Structure formats: C-alpha cells, structure tokens
Amino acid sequence: MSTISVVIGSTRPVRVGEQVARELLPLLQNATDHEVRLVDLKEQNLPLAEETLPPRMGRYELESTRAWAKVVDESDAFIFVTPEYNGGYPASVKNALDVVFAEWNGKPAGLVGYGWGGAGRANAQLASIIPNYQMQLVTEPVAIPFGDNAPGENGLVADPAALVAPVADQVLGLLTAVEHALAEEAADQDAA
Numbered sequence: 001m002s003t004i005s006v007v008i009g010s011t012r013p014v015r016v017g018e019q020v021a022r023e024l025l026p027l028l029q030n031a032t033d034h035e036v037r038l039v040d041l042k043e044q045n046l047p048l049a050e051e052t053l054p055p056r057m058g059r060y061e062l063e064s065t066r067a068w069a070k071v072v073d074e075s076d077a078f079i080f081v082t083p084e085y086n087g088g089y090p091a092s093v094k095n096a097l098d099v100v101f102a103e104w105n106g107k108p109a110g111l112v113g114y115g116w117g118g119a120g121r122a123n124a125q126l127a128s129i130i131p132n133y134q135m136q137l138v139t140e141p142v143a144i145p146f147g148d149n150a151p152g153e154n155g156l157v158a159d160p161a162a163l164v165a166p167v168a169d170q171v172l173g174l175l176t177a178v179e180h181a182l183a184e185e186a187a188d189q190d191a192a
C-alpha cells in the first residue's frame with residue numbers, strides 16, 4: 001500500500017482550499033486501497049527560502065525543512081490542491097516545492113485547481129514545473145470553477161460538496177492515473 005498525499009496549497013487564515021481538500025479526501029479514500037491523507041502547507045509553516053545550501057544537496061538545516069522533507073519522503077504520490085492568485089499558483093506552493101528536492105523525485109503528481117474560471121492558469125503553470133522536481137504529471141489537471149458556489153464574504157463557500165460534485169468523475173480519473181503510475185513504479189522496482 002502506498003501513501004497518496006493531498007496537499008492543501010493555500011495558507012491564508014480562511015481557505016476554500018481546505019474545504020475543497022476535505023471534500024476530495026473521502027471521495028479518494030473510498031475509491032482506493034492506498035492510504036490517502038491530507039497534508040496542509042499551513043501547518044508546515046515553512047519560511048521563505050531560509051536554507052543556506054541548495055536543496056539538491058539534501059543537507060537541510062532548519063527543523064521546519066527536515067519535518068517537511070519527512071512528510072514528502074513518506075508520500076509516494078501527490079495531489080496538489082491549488083487556488084489561482086492573480087493568474088498563477090500561490091507562492092506557498094512554489095516555496096514548499098523548492099525547499100526540498102530528492103524527496104519529490106520519481107513520484108507521480110496530479111493537480112486540482114479551483115477558482116472563478118477553474119484556476120486553469122495556476123494548473124498550467126504548476127504542470128509546467130512539475131518535471132523540474134523529477135515528478136511525473138499523471139494526467140490533465142482537474143479544474144473546479146466556482147460557478148454558483150463562489151466564496152462568500154466570510155471567504156468560504158457555502159456548499160463545498162456542491163462545488164466538488166461536478167468534477168467527482170474527473171477526480172476519480174486522476175486517482176486511477178496515480179494508481180497506474182504507482183503500479184508501474186512498483187513493477188519497475190520488482191524488475192530491477
């Protein structure tokens with residue numbers, strides 16, 4: 001059994017991202033034998049680029065980096081849940097990606113973006129950099145447009161289930177692609 005981490009990319013005090021990820025979690029868990037867990041970048045509280053040495057050297061100085069490296073290392077695949085901020089993915093996601101390196105390598109990744117237009121630009125930008133971490137993007141990103149379920153004045157959507165429901169099949173397709181990638185990896189390791 002592998003561990004698939006669903007990464008909450010936004011770190012604002014109130015986040016639709018957490019709502020989306022919490023809706024996705026049971027959907028994914030009920031559809032796979034792998035462990036699916038939430039990983040919240042807000043809880044990781046990573047400082048911005050405070051490591052002295054390049055992450056490729058793997059000699060992390062900060063306790064926060066070491067803790068994050070462990071979380072990433074213990075994950076076999078990732079589903080990044082990302083908002084779109086001014087036409088891109090958030091800095092929190094880039095920072096989390098950049099602060100470690102080897103721990104990402106060789107692992108499958110899927111993307112789920114949400115926003116007014118479904119975060120197509122955030123998804124596309126994130127998709128374009130995934131290979132830099134030697135991760136494999138398993139399939140087309142899933143886009144969740146707010147539609148009738150836009151965040152209210154409190155910054156949250158009133159009905160997160162209704163927001164996610166229209167893309168449930170796409171999310172399960174993404175999961176299947178992740179499972180295939182994990183199975184291929186396991187077969188490669190057995191053959192080696």
Ligand SMILES: Cc1cc2nc3c(=O)[nH]c(=O)nc-3n(C[C@H](O)[C@H](O)[C@H](O)COP(=O)(O)O)c2cc1C
Pocket residue numbers: 010011012014015016017018083084085086087088114115116117118119151155
């Ligand atoms: C700084 C900022 C920039 C934003 N830019 C976009 C954008 O480019 N496209 C979009 O669809 N929504 C944009 N929004 C609206 C977000 O989609 C919405 O606030 C969403 O709740 C953000 O996700 P979060 O709550 O998980 O942080 C922006 C929001 C913020 C805070």
